[in-house]
Amino acid sequence: MIRIHAVTRRFGEVTALDGVSLEIGEGEFFALLGPSGCGKTTLLRVLAGFEAPDRGTVTLDGRDLLGVPAHRRPVNLMFQSYALFPHMSVEKNIAYGLAREGLPRAEIGERVAAVLATVGLTRQARRRPHQLSGGQRQRVALARAIVKRPRVLLLDEPLSALDKQVRAEMQLELKRLQHQVGITFLVVTHDQEEAMSLADRIAVLDRGRVQQVDTPVELYRRPRSRFVAGFVGANNVFSGRLLLSGGLEVPGVGVLPAPAGDTAGLVGVRPESIRLAAGEADASLHGTVLDISYFGGSSRIAVTVPGLDRPVLLTVAGPATVTSGARVALSWAPESAVLIETTGDTP
Structure with a gap:
């Protein structure tokens, strides 16, 4: 119309x-x-x-x-x-x-x-x-x-x-x-x-x-730019190179779960897609709990990770089972990672 x-x-x-x-x-x-x-x-x-x-x-x-x-x-x-x-x-x-x-x-x-x-x-x-x-x-x-x-x-x-x-x-x-x-x-x-x-x-x-x-x-x-990814809801944005074998290679951090590819770029992972890993074999990142915010039905946990300039955010149901200062391991499914376009500001 x-x-x-x-x-x-x-x-x-x-x-x-x-x-x-x-x-x-x-x-x-x-x-x-x-x-x-x-x-x-x-x-x-x-x-x-x-x-x-x-x-x-x-x-x-x-x-x-x-x-x-x-x-x-x-x-x-x-x-x-x-x-x-x-x-x-x-x-x-x-x-x-x-x-x-x-x-x-x-x-x-x-x-x-x-x-x-x-x-x-x-x-x-x-x-x-x-x-x-x-x-x-x-x-x-x-x-x-x-x-x-x-x-x-x-x-x-x-x-x-x-x-x-x-x-x-x-x-x-x-x-x-x-x-x-x-x-x-x-x-x-x-x-x-x-x-x-x-x-x-x-x-x-x-x-x-x-x-x-x-x-x-x-x-x-599926945010199409870094601005949208950061403005619409909380998001964790990682910069690196996608690998043909799968994963995103992030300098100084390692290979993080992501779909296969062959290009440098940004990958976004929503906080609700990240979980506290049960063991070392399941872990993608290791860090220290910086802060916990409780919202009633869920908790937002901020984790500092060596090599990353911003804390990684994750959301868990109900009260958090970890405390500030605790060492934790994080993981997520590769299909939860979304490639964010970096070629321009407009779709």
Whole structure:
């Protein structure tokens, strides 16, 4: 439905977007993920009509979107701050955009009542924003955005103002709401867990360029660049040369489990794929436990290994059975190691 082609936007000497190309399908929940300053919010503003690119095209259903003024685009933007009118009730906040369009009062009432039921705020219709919780204010902002029935809803860090528990609840609510109303959602976030839990597909951006576009599962399992491997979830990245007989030869360390090959490169191994080896014959690495972090259902163990400049991370179920300072042996299956492309930053 949306085609973004070679979009570039510069601010003086800073290139916020550098030839970005993306395609977003109708009814898709799509996420733009990346660190601060990577260009994701600038791209959102280009789609909303608040920024004009220096080069490139954006089309919606094959029609030029850049030539349409912001207020006439079938696109709505939900701001990070929610931007609710404090002197208006919930229902009047939601009805504001429809009233500005001059719709009949009866139709406004029907649409507002329907969207209040959708977001579960019918009982709070007469309340003011200051009488609501953070999660409820976020629902009001969502209701105000979807009541105008846009083709595309843009969400800029929609959950960043919420605490962890409410954020988790609202992630489920956003998914439910998106499926129910059938609108294409495009969310901007720097939170990888948020993107992974919400999106059908994710575009990872860095320094104004698209690094990879994939489903959450493929993005996690098969990162195509060192940046993606390090940004999306924790990862252990080893540099060396793949051997035809199998394994990665790492200078000063030895041969680590990896698929067979004949090239120098990077290999990534996720912490959950690494295990504490039972004996020396099963060991790939030896090191000393540096730190243990307990998260309830699992523990993250950091192990310093001679010859490696960073600790090796592994995840074990429940409390760790080792202590800081202990000598440990580590191992993993060769098929758990993923070759990371090093020929360029873009897929």
